[in-house]
Amino acid sequence: MTASKESFNLYFYEAESDIAVDVIPSWDATTYDLIDIITADHSEGYQNEENKLNITKRDIPLPKELRGVYLAFQDTGTCVSLMSLKVYYTVCPNITMDYAFFLETPVGSSPQALEKREGVCVANS
Structure with missing residues (x-):
């Protein structure tokens, strides 16, 4: 899957032990899992004269005994910016x-x- 000029990659890493709390995992394609390629979709979201803001939601099912999770955003030379991020669980x-x-x-x-x-x-x- 290739990324367009207006996209970035969203990755996650499941911390399975307490050591992941103290040691940040190395950044490589085998450690982190690709969740999705987030693209700039100008059909939804907020727009004014200067900016176009998109709201994108991703659900990530995680194991019950998870100690923590790292999220990584990979900028591939995009023409978009990440303005805010909300992480929550139910x-x-x-x-x-x-x-x-x-x-x-x-x-x-x-x-x-x-x-x-x-x-x-x-x-x-």
Whole structure:
């Protein structure tokens, strides 16, 4: 897949151990995985006389036991700029149900995926 003049590459790296918190992984194509090539699509987003801003959303399913993630943006000599970035994950909140308490749980590979969790009995149940 080749990048156009108005695009950049989005990569990620899954930190599987605590050492990845202390040591930044080397930058190479075998360490990071390509998520997508982000292109300038002027059909959506905000536009004024000086700037055209696009809003692009990417969902990245991550394993449950992930320690962390690095995101990398590769500029390939583009005519676009990265103005802002929002990174977030979705969780199900703490819940008490049928005399059991369940801790906050990150969602699985999709918000509709079921995640098995152990609960604890509430007091005096």
